[in-house]
Amino acid sequence: MSQGGLLGLSRVAGGVAGLVGLAVAELGAGLIARDGSPVMDLATVLAWPLSSFWNSGTGRVLLMVLVVIAWLVLAAFAGQLELRRRHLSLFVIVPLATATLLAVSTQVGPGALGYVPAVLGLAAIYVTLRVLIAELRRPPGALEPLVAERRNFLKTAGLITLGGIIVAGTGRLLIQASNKVAEVRKKISLPEPANPAPTIAAGTDLNVAGLSPYLSTNGSFYRIDTALQLPAIDPDTWTLRVTGLVENELTLTYAQLLERPLTEHVTTLSCMSNEVGGALAGNAVWLGLPVRDLLAEAVPQSGATMVLSTSHDGWSAATPLSVLRDPDVAALLAVGMNGDPLPPEHGFPVRMVVPGLYGDVSATKWLTQLKVTTYQEDSGYWAQKGWAARGPVKITSRIDTPTRSVIGAGTVIVAGVAWAPPIGISAVHVQVNDGSWHKAELAETTGPDSWRQWVYEWEVDEPGDYTLTVRATDANGRIQSSKVAPPFPSGASGLHTVPVKIRPS
Numbered sequence: 001m002s003q004g005g006l007l008g009l010s011r012v013a014g015g016v017a018g019l020v021g022l023a024v025a026e027l028g029a030g031l032i033a034r035d036g037s038p039v040m041d042l043a044t045v046l047a048w049p050l051s052s053f054w055n056s057g058t059g060r061v062l063l064m065v066l067v068v069i070a071w072l073v074l075a076a077f078a079g080q081l082e083l084r085r086r087h088l089s090l091f092v093i094v095p096l097a098t099a100t101l102l103a104v105s106t107q108v109g110p111g112a113l114g115y116v117p118a119v120l121g122l123a124a125i126y127v128t129l130r131v132l133i134a135e136l137r138r139p140p141g142a143l144e145p146l147v148a149e150r151r152n153f154l155k156t157a158g159l160i161t162l163g164g165i166i167v168a169g170t171g172r173l174l175i176q177a178s179n180k181v182a183e184v185r186k187k188i189s190l191p192e193p194a195n196p197a198p199t200i201a202a203g204t205d206l207n208v209a210g211l212s213p214y215l216s217t218n219g220s221f222y223r224i225d226t227a228l229q230l231p232a233i234d235p236d237t238w239t240l241r242v243t244g245l246v247e248n249e250l251t252l253t254y255a256q257l258l259e260r261p262l263t264e265h266v267t268t269l270s271c272m273s274n275e276v277g278g279a280l281a282g283n284a285v286w287l288g289l290p291v292r293d294l295l296a297e298a299v300p301q302s303g304a305t306m307v308l309s310t311s312h313d314g315w316s317a318a319t320p321l322s323v324l325r326d327p328d329v330a331a332l333l334a335v336g337m338n339g340d341p342l343p344p345e346h347g348f349p350v351r352m353v354v355p356g357l358y359g360d361v362s363a364t365k366w367l368t369q370l371k372v373t374t375y376q377e378d379s380g381y382w383a384q385k386g387w388a389a390r391g392p393v394k395i396t397s398r399i400d401t402p403t404r405s406v407i408g409a410g411t412v413i414v415a416g417v418a419w420a421p422p423i424g425i426s427a428v429h430v431q432v433n434d435g436s437w438h439k440a441e442l443a444e445t446t447g448p449d450s451w452r453q454w455v456y457e458w459e460v461d462e463p464g465d466y467t468l469t470v471r472a473t474d475a476n477g478r479i480q481s482s483k484v485a486p487p488f489p490s491g492a493s494g495l496h497t498v499p500v501k502i503r504p505s
Protein backbone atom coordinates (compact mmCIF):
# COMPACT_ATOMS: atom_id res chain seq x y z
CA MET A 1 0.00 0.00 0.00
CA SER A 2 1.25 3.53 -0.64
CA GLN A 3 2.76 5.41 2.27
CA GLY A 4 0.10 8.10 1.92
CA GLY A 5 -2.68 5.52 2.12
CA LEU A 6 -1.15 3.95 5.20
CA LEU A 7 -0.82 7.32 6.92
CA GLY A 8 -4.51 8.01 6.38
CA LEU A 9 -5.46 4.59 7.69
CA SER A 10 -3.29 5.04 10.78
CA ARG A 11 -5.22 8.21 11.56
CA VAL A 12 -8.48 6.34 11.10
CA ALA A 13 -7.14 3.66 13.46
CA GLY A 14 -6.28 6.34 16.04
CA GLY A 15 -9.70 7.96 15.73
CA VAL A 16 -11.46 4.61 16.14
CA ALA A 17 -9.33 3.84 19.20
CA GLY A 18 -10.20 7.25 20.63
CA LEU A 19 -13.89 6.50 20.10
CA VAL A 20 -13.59 3.12 21.81
CA GLY A 21 -11.82 4.80 24.75
CA LEU A 22 -14.62 7.35 25.07
CA ALA A 23 -17.24 4.62 24.88
CA VAL A 24 -15.57 2.53 27.58
CA ALA A 25 -15.19 5.56 29.85
CA GLU A 26 -18.86 6.38 29.36
CA LEU A 27 -19.95 2.81 30.12
CA GLY A 28 -17.73 2.76 33.19
CA ALA A 29 -19.30 5.98 34.46
CA GLY A 30 -22.75 4.42 33.90
CA LEU A 31 -21.81 1.25 35.75
CA ILE A 32 -20.65 3.02 38.88
CA ALA A 33 -23.54 5.48 38.48
CA ARG A 34 -21.34 8.51 38.71
CA ASP A 35 -23.22 11.72 38.03
CA GLY A 36 -20.53 12.64 35.52
CA SER A 37 -18.06 11.18 33.07
CA PRO A 38 -14.44 11.94 32.16
CA VAL A 39 -15.57 14.06 29.18
CA MET A 40 -17.85 16.09 31.43
CA ASP A 41 -15.02 16.52 33.92
CA LEU A 42 -12.66 17.82 31.23
CA ALA A 43 -15.33 20.27 30.06
CA THR A 44 -15.94 21.41 33.63
CA VAL A 45 -12.27 22.10 34.24
CA LEU A 46 -11.83 23.90 30.92
CA ALA A 47 -14.89 26.05 31.67
CA TRP A 48 -13.51 27.37 34.97
CA PRO A 49 -11.27 30.15 33.66
CA LEU A 50 -13.70 30.99 30.83
CA SER A 51 -16.63 33.39 30.71
CA SER A 52 -19.96 32.56 32.28
CA PHE A 53 -21.29 31.47 28.87
CA TRP A 54 -18.99 28.44 28.88
CA ASN A 55 -20.11 27.62 32.40
CA SER A 56 -23.79 27.66 31.40
CA GLY A 57 -25.75 24.64 30.16
CA THR A 58 -25.35 25.36 26.43
CA GLY A 59 -21.73 26.42 26.78
CA ARG A 60 -20.98 23.27 28.70
CA VAL A 61 -22.50 21.03 26.03
CA LEU A 62 -20.53 22.89 23.36
CA LEU A 63 -17.35 22.45 25.40
CA MET A 64 -18.09 18.73 25.72
CA VAL A 65 -18.41 18.48 21.93
CA LEU A 66 -15.09 20.33 21.56
CA VAL A 67 -13.48 18.03 24.12
CA VAL A 68 -14.69 14.98 22.18
CA ILE A 69 -13.36 16.42 18.90
CA ALA A 70 -10.00 17.33 20.46
CA TRP A 71 -9.81 13.87 22.04
CA LEU A 72 -10.47 12.18 18.66
CA VAL A 73 -7.99 14.42 16.81
CA LEU A 74 -5.30 13.68 19.39
CA ALA A 75 -6.09 9.97 19.16
CA ALA A 76 -5.81 10.15 15.35
CA PHE A 77 -2.41 11.78 15.75
CA ALA A 78 -1.46 9.03 18.23
CA GLY A 79 -2.36 6.49 15.55
CA GLN A 80 -0.03 8.20 13.10
CA LEU A 81 2.83 8.15 15.63
CA GLU A 82 2.19 4.51 16.53
CA LEU A 83 2.49 3.57 12.86
CA ARG A 84 5.82 5.32 12.64
CA ARG A 85 7.14 3.46 15.64
CA ARG A 86 5.72 1.06 18.18
CA HIS A 87 4.88 2.83 21.51
CA LEU A 88 5.49 6.27 19.98
CA SER A 89 1.78 7.03 20.52
CA LEU A 90 2.50 7.16 24.26
CA PHE A 91 3.87 10.67 23.66
CA VAL A 92 0.27 11.69 23.01
CA ILE A 93 -1.59 9.21 25.18
CA VAL A 94 0.36 9.85 28.40
CA PRO A 95 -0.29 13.64 28.38
CA LEU A 96 -3.93 12.94 27.41
CA ALA A 97 -4.21 10.49 30.31
CA THR A 98 -2.60 12.94 32.72
CA ALA A 99 -4.94 15.77 31.73
CA THR A 100 -7.99 13.50 31.92
CA LEU A 101 -7.11 12.05 35.33
CA LEU A 102 -6.37 15.51 36.71
CA ALA A 103 -9.76 16.71 35.45
CA VAL A 104 -11.47 13.67 36.98
CA SER A 105 -9.68 14.26 40.29
CA THR A 106 -11.28 17.70 40.57
CA GLN A 107 -14.74 16.11 40.46
CA VAL A 108 -14.62 12.75 42.24
CA GLY A 109 -12.42 13.50 45.25
CA PRO A 110 -10.36 10.77 46.87
CA GLY A 111 -11.39 7.14 46.48
CA ALA A 112 -10.25 5.02 43.60
CA LEU A 113 -13.66 4.15 42.17
CA GLY A 114 -14.24 7.50 40.47
CA TYR A 115 -11.06 7.05 38.43
CA VAL A 116 -11.95 3.61 37.11
CA PRO A 117 -13.92 4.79 34.03
CA ALA A 118 -11.13 7.12 32.89
CA VAL A 119 -8.40 4.55 33.49
CA LEU A 120 -10.32 1.85 31.60
CA GLY A 121 -11.09 4.27 28.76
CA LEU A 122 -7.45 5.30 28.41
CA ALA A 123 -6.31 1.67 28.50
CA ALA A 124 -8.91 0.84 25.86
CA ILE A 125 -7.51 3.53 23.54
CA TYR A 126 -4.03 2.15 23.79
CA VAL A 127 -5.01 -1.49 23.34
CA THR A 128 -7.28 -0.75 20.36
CA LEU A 129 -4.60 1.39 18.78
CA ARG A 130 -1.99 -1.33 19.14
CA VAL A 131 -4.28 -3.94 17.63
CA LEU A 132 -5.31 -1.82 14.65
CA ILE A 133 -1.83 -0.54 13.89
CA ALA A 134 -0.41 -4.06 14.10
CA GLU A 135 -3.01 -4.94 11.49
CA LEU A 136 -1.75 -2.12 9.24
CA ARG A 137 1.86 -3.12 9.73
CA ARG A 138 1.36 -6.71 8.62
CA PRO A 139 3.43 -7.19 5.47
CA PRO A 140 1.01 -7.57 2.56
CA GLY A 141 0.59 -11.23 1.69
CA ALA A 142 1.81 -12.07 -1.79
CA LEU A 143 -1.64 -13.19 -2.84
CA GLU A 144 -3.50 -10.44 -1.03
CA PRO A 145 -4.12 -7.51 -3.35
CA LEU A 146 -3.71 -4.08 -1.75
CA VAL A 147 -7.35 -3.17 -2.24
CA ALA A 148 -8.54 -6.27 -0.36
CA GLU A 149 -6.11 -5.53 2.44
CA ARG A 150 -7.40 -2.03 2.78
CA ARG A 151 -10.97 -3.32 2.78
CA ASN A 152 -10.10 -5.78 5.55
CA PHE A 153 -8.68 -3.05 7.70
CA LEU A 154 -11.72 -0.84 7.23
CA LYS A 155 -13.96 -3.79 8.09
CA THR A 156 -12.09 -4.34 11.35
CA ALA A 157 -12.19 -0.63 12.13
CA GLY A 158 -15.91 -0.54 11.32
CA LEU A 159 -16.65 -3.50 13.59
CA ILE A 160 -14.72 -1.93 16.43
CA THR A 161 -16.59 1.34 15.93
CA LEU A 162 -19.89 -0.53 16.05
CA GLY A 163 -18.77 -2.27 19.23
CA GLY A 164 -17.82 1.11 20.69
CA ILE A 165 -21.23 2.55 19.90
CA ILE A 166 -22.97 -0.41 21.56
CA VAL A 167 -20.76 -0.07 24.62
CA ALA A 168 -21.39 3.68 24.84
CA GLY A 169 -25.12 3.08 24.39
CA THR A 170 -25.15 0.56 27.24
CA GLY A 171 -23.42 3.16 29.41
CA ARG A 172 -26.07 5.71 28.50
CA LEU A 173 -28.88 3.23 29.28
CA LEU A 174 -27.43 2.54 32.71
CA ILE A 175 -27.12 6.24 33.39
CA GLN A 176 -30.75 6.62 32.30
CA ALA A 177 -31.95 3.75 34.54
CA SER A 178 -30.46 5.45 37.57
CA ASN A 179 -31.89 8.78 36.37
CA LYS A 180 -35.35 7.21 36.22
CA VAL A 181 -35.08 5.96 39.80
CA ALA A 182 -33.83 9.43 40.74
CA GLU A 183 -37.05 10.87 39.24
CA VAL A 184 -39.24 8.44 41.20
CA ARG A 185 -37.27 9.18 44.36
CA LYS A 186 -37.82 12.91 43.97
CA LYS A 187 -41.59 12.41 43.96
CA ILE A 188 -41.71 10.40 47.19
CA SER A 189 -43.14 12.19 50.18
CA LEU A 190 -42.28 10.46 53.42
CA PRO A 191 -44.98 10.15 56.09
CA GLU A 192 -44.78 11.92 59.45
CA PRO A 193 -43.23 9.64 62.07
CA ALA A 194 -45.57 8.05 64.62
CA ASN A 195 -42.65 8.23 67.05
CA PRO A 196 -40.67 11.38 66.27
CA ALA A 197 -37.08 11.88 67.41
CA PRO A 198 -36.62 14.41 70.19
CA THR A 199 -36.23 17.94 68.88
CA ILE A 200 -32.59 18.87 68.53
CA ALA A 201 -32.02 21.31 71.38
CA ALA A 202 -29.94 24.44 71.08
CA GLY A 203 -26.53 23.50 72.41
CA THR A 204 -26.47 20.18 70.55
CA ASP A 205 -24.40 21.74 67.82
CA LEU A 206 -21.60 23.94 69.16
CA ASN A 207 -20.99 25.47 65.71
CA VAL A 208 -17.25 25.46 66.17
CA ALA A 209 -15.26 26.05 62.97
CA GLY A 210 -13.73 22.79 61.75
CA LEU A 211 -15.92 20.63 64.02
CA SER A 212 -18.17 17.97 62.40
CA PRO A 213 -21.77 19.25 62.43
CA TYR A 214 -24.05 17.40 64.85
CA LEU A 215 -25.95 15.93 61.89
CA SER A 216 -23.82 14.89 58.93
CA THR A 217 -25.33 16.08 55.66
CA ASN A 218 -26.49 13.36 53.29
CA GLY A 219 -24.02 14.62 50.70
CA SER A 220 -21.02 14.38 53.02
CA PHE A 221 -22.01 11.19 54.86
CA TYR A 222 -19.25 8.59 54.45
CA ARG A 223 -19.97 5.83 51.98
CA ILE A 224 -18.71 2.24 52.19
CA ASP A 225 -19.95 -0.62 50.05
CA THR A 226 -18.86 -3.27 47.61
CA ALA A 227 -21.25 -2.13 44.88
CA LEU A 228 -19.35 -1.47 41.67
CA GLN A 229 -22.63 -0.58 40.05
CA LEU A 230 -24.90 1.47 42.29
CA PRO A 231 -28.18 -0.51 42.43
CA ALA A 232 -31.04 1.37 40.76
CA ILE A 233 -34.13 -0.02 42.49
CA ASP A 234 -37.65 1.10 41.59
CA PRO A 235 -39.55 1.37 44.90
CA ASP A 236 -42.76 0.43 43.07
CA THR A 237 -41.42 -3.07 42.40
CA TRP A 238 -39.25 -3.38 45.53
CA THR A 239 -40.24 -5.98 48.12
CA LEU A 240 -38.76 -7.20 51.37
CA ARG A 241 -39.08 -10.91 52.08
CA VAL A 242 -38.90 -12.24 55.63
CA THR A 243 -38.02 -15.94 55.56
CA GLY A 244 -36.12 -18.68 57.36
CA LEU A 245 -36.91 -19.85 60.87
CA VAL A 246 -40.24 -18.04 61.15
CA GLU A 247 -43.82 -19.16 61.67
CA ASN A 248 -45.11 -16.73 59.03
CA GLU A 249 -43.10 -15.84 55.98
CA LEU A 250 -43.95 -12.31 54.85
CA THR A 251 -43.46 -9.99 51.93
CA LEU A 252 -43.64 -6.24 52.37
CA THR A 253 -43.93 -3.64 49.61
CA TYR A 254 -42.59 -0.10 49.81
CA ALA A 255 -46.11 1.34 49.94
CA GLN A 256 -47.02 -1.04 52.80
CA LEU A 257 -43.88 -0.04 54.66
CA LEU A 258 -44.76 3.65 54.39
CA GLU A 259 -48.27 2.98 55.74
CA ARG A 260 -46.93 1.55 59.00
CA PRO A 261 -46.25 3.61 62.11
CA LEU A 262 -42.68 4.78 61.57
CA THR A 263 -40.04 5.73 64.10
CA GLU A 264 -37.54 8.51 63.81
CA HIS A 265 -34.21 8.11 65.58
CA VAL A 266 -30.81 9.79 65.62
CA THR A 267 -28.14 7.12 65.24
CA THR A 268 -24.42 7.38 64.64
CA LEU A 269 -23.36 4.85 62.03
CA SER A 270 -19.72 3.82 61.82
CA CYS A 271 -17.55 1.34 59.97
CA MET A 272 -15.42 -1.44 61.40
CA SER A 273 -12.70 -0.36 58.93
CA ASN A 274 -12.48 3.10 60.46
CA GLU A 275 -8.96 3.97 61.58
CA VAL A 276 -8.32 5.79 64.85
CA GLY A 277 -9.24 9.40 64.07
CA GLY A 278 -10.81 8.32 60.76
CA ALA A 279 -13.83 9.74 59.00
CA LEU A 280 -15.88 6.55 58.45
CA ALA A 281 -18.62 7.62 60.84
CA GLY A 282 -21.66 9.83 60.46
CA ASN A 283 -24.70 10.94 62.42
CA ALA A 284 -28.18 11.21 60.91
CA VAL A 285 -31.89 11.26 61.69
CA TRP A 286 -33.20 7.96 60.34
CA LEU A 287 -36.88 7.31 59.65
CA GLY A 288 -38.09 3.76 59.40
CA LEU A 289 -40.05 0.77 60.61
CA PRO A 290 -38.65 -0.89 63.74
CA VAL A 291 -37.31 -4.30 62.66
CA ARG A 292 -38.87 -5.85 65.77
CA ASP A 293 -42.38 -4.91 64.55
CA LEU A 294 -41.89 -6.96 61.41
CA LEU A 295 -40.18 -9.81 63.28
CA ALA A 296 -43.10 -9.91 65.74
CA GLU A 297 -45.43 -10.64 62.81
CA ALA A 298 -43.11 -13.21 61.30
CA VAL A 299 -42.71 -14.92 64.72
CA PRO A 300 -39.15 -16.30 64.89
CA GLN A 301 -38.90 -19.95 65.91
CA SER A 302 -37.04 -20.99 69.04
CA GLY A 303 -33.42 -21.75 68.26
CA ALA A 304 -33.03 -18.81 65.88
CA THR A 305 -30.18 -16.51 66.92
CA MET A 306 -29.42 -14.31 63.97
CA VAL A 307 -30.97 -12.35 61.11
CA LEU A 308 -29.14 -12.41 57.81
CA SER A 309 -30.06 -9.29 55.85
CA THR A 310 -29.29 -9.42 52.14
CA SER A 311 -29.08 -6.63 49.61
CA HIS A 312 -30.17 -6.38 46.00
CA ASP A 313 -26.52 -6.82 44.96
CA GLY A 314 -25.92 -9.89 47.12
CA TRP A 315 -24.10 -8.30 50.06
CA SER A 316 -25.16 -9.55 53.47
CA ALA A 317 -24.89 -8.80 57.17
CA ALA A 318 -25.49 -11.07 60.16
CA THR A 319 -27.13 -9.31 63.10
CA PRO A 320 -28.01 -10.84 66.48
CA LEU A 321 -31.75 -11.59 66.64
CA SER A 322 -31.79 -10.50 70.28
CA VAL A 323 -30.61 -6.98 69.35
CA LEU A 324 -33.22 -6.67 66.61
CA ARG A 325 -36.04 -7.77 68.97
CA ASP A 326 -34.87 -5.61 71.89
CA PRO A 327 -37.62 -3.05 72.65
CA ASP A 328 -34.91 -0.61 73.80
CA VAL A 329 -32.93 -0.68 70.56
CA ALA A 330 -34.15 1.44 67.65
CA ALA A 331 -33.12 -0.98 64.90
CA LEU A 332 -34.83 0.40 61.80
CA LEU A 333 -35.76 -0.58 58.28
CA ALA A 334 -34.92 2.95 57.25
CA VAL A 335 -36.58 4.81 54.37
CA GLY A 336 -35.55 8.33 55.37
CA MET A 337 -32.25 10.04 56.13
CA ASN A 338 -32.27 13.57 57.54
CA GLY A 339 -35.78 14.19 56.20
CA ASP A 340 -35.16 12.94 52.65
CA PRO A 341 -35.80 9.54 51.10
CA LEU A 342 -32.57 7.54 51.39
CA PRO A 343 -30.04 8.74 48.82
CA PRO A 344 -29.22 6.05 46.20
CA GLU A 345 -25.68 5.63 47.55
CA HIS A 346 -27.01 5.13 51.09
CA GLY A 347 -29.36 2.30 50.19
CA PHE A 348 -32.48 3.61 48.43
CA PRO A 349 -35.21 2.57 48.86
CA VAL A 350 -34.69 0.71 52.18
CA ARG A 351 -31.72 -0.09 54.42
CA MET A 352 -31.12 -1.27 57.98
CA VAL A 353 -29.64 0.89 60.71
CA VAL A 354 -28.91 -0.65 64.11
CA PRO A 355 -27.59 1.49 66.99
CA GLY A 356 -24.49 0.09 68.65
CA LEU A 357 -23.32 -2.20 65.84
CA TYR A 358 -20.84 -1.41 63.10
CA GLY A 359 -22.44 -1.01 59.68
CA ASP A 360 -20.54 -4.10 58.55
CA VAL A 361 -22.78 -6.40 60.61
CA SER A 362 -26.04 -4.49 60.50
CA ALA A 363 -26.56 -1.64 58.06
CA THR A 364 -27.49 -3.47 54.84
CA LYS A 365 -28.28 -1.01 52.05
CA TRP A 366 -30.63 -1.80 49.12
CA LEU A 367 -32.20 -4.35 51.46
CA THR A 368 -34.33 -7.09 49.89
CA GLN A 369 -34.41 -10.00 52.35
CA LEU A 370 -34.35 -10.83 56.04
CA LYS A 371 -33.60 -14.47 56.81
CA VAL A 372 -34.10 -15.56 60.40
CA THR A 373 -31.40 -18.15 61.00
CA THR A 374 -28.42 -19.06 63.22
CA TYR A 375 -24.73 -18.19 63.31
CA GLN A 376 -23.98 -21.88 62.68
CA GLU A 377 -26.05 -21.94 59.53
CA ASP A 378 -25.17 -18.59 57.89
CA SER A 379 -22.68 -15.74 58.02
CA GLY A 380 -22.39 -12.23 56.63
CA TYR A 381 -20.17 -10.97 53.82
CA TRP A 382 -17.32 -9.55 55.93
CA ALA A 383 -17.45 -12.33 58.53
CA GLN A 384 -16.78 -14.77 55.68
CA LYS A 385 -13.61 -12.80 55.00
CA GLY A 386 -12.37 -13.08 58.56
CA TRP A 387 -13.82 -9.94 60.12
CA ALA A 388 -15.55 -10.18 63.49
CA ALA A 389 -18.98 -11.79 63.29
CA ARG A 390 -20.31 -9.60 66.12
CA GLY A 391 -19.63 -5.95 65.76
CA PRO A 392 -20.28 -3.92 68.88
CA VAL A 393 -19.03 -0.37 68.32
CA LYS A 394 -16.01 0.51 70.47
CA ILE A 395 -15.95 3.71 72.53
CA THR A 396 -14.49 6.24 70.12
CA SER A 397 -13.43 9.88 70.20
CA ARG A 398 -11.92 12.07 67.54
CA ILE A 399 -10.25 15.48 67.40
CA ASP A 400 -11.69 17.43 64.45
CA THR A 401 -9.92 20.71 65.14
CA PRO A 402 -7.13 21.70 65.18
CA THR A 403 -5.77 19.43 62.50
CA ARG A 404 -2.00 18.99 62.21
CA SER A 405 -1.16 22.70 62.01
CA VAL A 406 0.75 25.73 63.13
CA ILE A 407 -1.21 28.01 65.44
CA GLY A 408 -0.45 31.20 67.30
CA ALA A 409 -0.08 31.05 71.09
CA GLY A 410 -3.08 32.03 73.21
CA THR A 411 -6.42 30.21 73.42
CA VAL A 412 -6.70 27.25 71.06
CA ILE A 413 -10.14 25.72 70.54
CA VAL A 414 -9.81 21.93 70.57
CA ALA A 415 -13.03 20.17 69.50
CA GLY A 416 -14.35 16.94 68.11
CA VAL A 417 -16.95 14.21 68.42
CA ALA A 418 -17.22 11.09 70.57
CA TRP A 419 -19.58 8.13 70.37
CA ALA A 420 -20.37 4.94 72.25
CA PRO A 421 -23.73 3.64 71.05
CA PRO A 422 -25.93 2.27 72.55
CA ILE A 423 -24.54 3.40 75.94
CA GLY A 424 -23.77 7.05 75.22
CA ILE A 425 -20.95 9.36 76.19
CA SER A 426 -20.64 10.80 79.71
CA ALA A 427 -17.25 12.49 79.54
CA VAL A 428 -14.42 13.48 77.20
CA HIS A 429 -10.94 14.43 78.35
CA VAL A 430 -8.05 16.09 76.52
CA GLN A 431 -4.38 15.65 77.30
CA VAL A 432 -1.55 17.95 76.21
CA ASN A 433 1.70 16.00 75.75
CA ASP A 434 2.01 13.73 78.80
CA GLY A 435 0.17 16.09 81.12
CA SER A 436 -2.95 15.52 83.15
CA TRP A 437 -6.35 14.92 81.59
CA HIS A 438 -8.55 18.01 81.24
CA LYS A 439 -12.31 17.66 81.18
CA ALA A 440 -13.80 18.88 77.90
CA GLU A 441 -17.19 20.54 77.73
CA LEU A 442 -19.87 18.23 76.25
CA ALA A 443 -22.59 19.40 73.91
CA GLU A 444 -26.20 18.30 74.36
CA THR A 445 -27.34 15.19 72.52
CA THR A 446 -30.59 13.56 71.44
CA GLY A 447 -29.68 10.29 73.11
CA PRO A 448 -27.11 7.59 73.74
CA ASP A 449 -27.11 6.28 70.14
CA SER A 450 -25.86 9.60 68.81
CA TRP A 451 -22.38 11.04 68.92
CA ARG A 452 -21.68 14.10 71.07
CA GLN A 453 -19.64 17.11 70.21
CA TRP A 454 -17.06 18.25 72.77
CA VAL A 455 -14.85 21.30 73.07
CA TYR A 456 -11.83 22.21 75.19
CA GLU A 457 -10.27 25.66 75.37
CA TRP A 458 -6.55 25.15 75.60
CA GLU A 459 -4.47 28.02 76.95
CA VAL A 460 -0.96 27.83 75.55
CA ASP A 461 1.71 30.53 75.86
CA GLU A 462 4.92 28.64 75.17
CA PRO A 463 5.78 28.21 71.45
CA GLY A 464 6.88 24.70 70.48
CA ASP A 465 5.68 21.27 69.35
CA TYR A 466 2.75 19.69 71.19
CA THR A 467 0.66 16.54 70.97
CA LEU A 468 -3.04 16.61 71.79
CA THR A 469 -4.79 13.37 72.80
CA VAL A 470 -8.50 12.73 73.36
CA ARG A 471 -10.24 10.06 75.42
CA ALA A 472 -13.92 9.35 75.97
CA THR A 473 -15.86 7.71 78.82
CA ASP A 474 -19.20 6.01 78.22
CA ALA A 475 -22.30 6.41 80.37
CA ASN A 476 -21.44 3.22 82.25
CA GLY A 477 -18.13 4.79 83.29
CA ARG A 478 -16.03 2.66 80.96
CA ILE A 479 -13.00 4.51 79.63
CA GLN A 480 -12.02 4.29 75.96
CA SER A 481 -9.24 1.78 75.43
CA SER A 482 -5.77 3.19 74.74
CA LYS A 483 -4.61 -0.18 73.45
CA VAL A 484 -3.59 0.32 69.82
CA ALA A 485 -5.36 -2.10 67.46
CA PRO A 486 -5.84 -1.89 63.68
CA PRO A 487 -9.38 -2.03 62.22
CA PHE A 488 -9.02 -5.72 61.34
CA PRO A 489 -10.66 -7.85 62.63
CA SER A 490 -13.03 -6.16 65.10
CA GLY A 491 -12.59 -2.40 64.77
CA ALA A 492 -9.68 -0.09 65.61
CA SER A 493 -8.85 1.01 69.13
CA GLY A 494 -6.34 3.45 70.57
CA LEU A 495 -6.47 7.16 71.29
CA HIS A 496 -6.54 9.82 68.58
CA THR A 497 -3.66 12.25 68.75
CA VAL A 498 -2.93 15.40 66.76
CA PRO A 499 0.48 17.09 66.55
CA VAL A 500 0.33 20.88 66.77
CA LYS A 501 3.06 23.47 66.37
CA ILE A 502 2.56 26.66 68.36
CA ARG A 503 4.31 29.75 67.08
CA PRO A 504 4.80 32.97 69.01
CA SER A 505 1.72 35.16 68.59
Ligand SMILES: Nc1nc2c(c(=O)[nH]1)N[C@H]1C(S)=C(S)[C@@H](COP(=O)(O)O)O[C@H]1N2
Nearest residue numbers: 222223224225226271311315359360363365
Ligand atom coordinates in the same frame (compact mmCIF):
# COMPACT_ATOMS: atom_id res chain seq x y z
N1 LIG B 1 -25.55 -3.61 50.18
C1 LIG B 1 -24.54 -3.22 50.98
N2 LIG B 1 -24.82 -2.67 52.18
C2 LIG B 1 -23.83 -2.26 53.00
C3 LIG B 1 -22.48 -2.43 52.63
C4 LIG B 1 -22.20 -3.02 51.36
O1 LIG B 1 -21.05 -3.20 50.97
N3 LIG B 1 -23.26 -3.39 50.57
N4 LIG B 1 -21.48 -1.99 53.48
C5 LIG B 1 -21.82 -1.89 54.89
C6 LIG B 1 -20.80 -1.20 55.65
S1 LIG B 1 -19.33 -2.01 55.88
C7 LIG B 1 -21.03 0.01 56.24
S2 LIG B 1 -19.91 0.67 57.33
C8 LIG B 1 -22.27 0.77 55.96
C9 LIG B 1 -21.95 2.15 55.42
O2 LIG B 1 -23.13 2.82 55.11
P1 LIG B 1 -23.06 4.19 54.32
O3 LIG B 1 -22.32 3.93 53.03
O4 LIG B 1 -24.46 4.64 54.10
O5 LIG B 1 -22.30 5.15 55.20
O6 LIG B 1 -23.10 0.13 55.02
C10 LIG B 1 -23.18 -1.27 55.14
N5 LIG B 1 -24.15 -1.72 54.19
Ligand SMILES: [Mo]
Nearest residue numbers: 271272359360
Ligand atom coordinates in the same frame (compact mmCIF):
# COMPACT_ATOMS: atom_id res chain seq x y z
MO1 LIG C 1 -18.13 -0.75 57.21
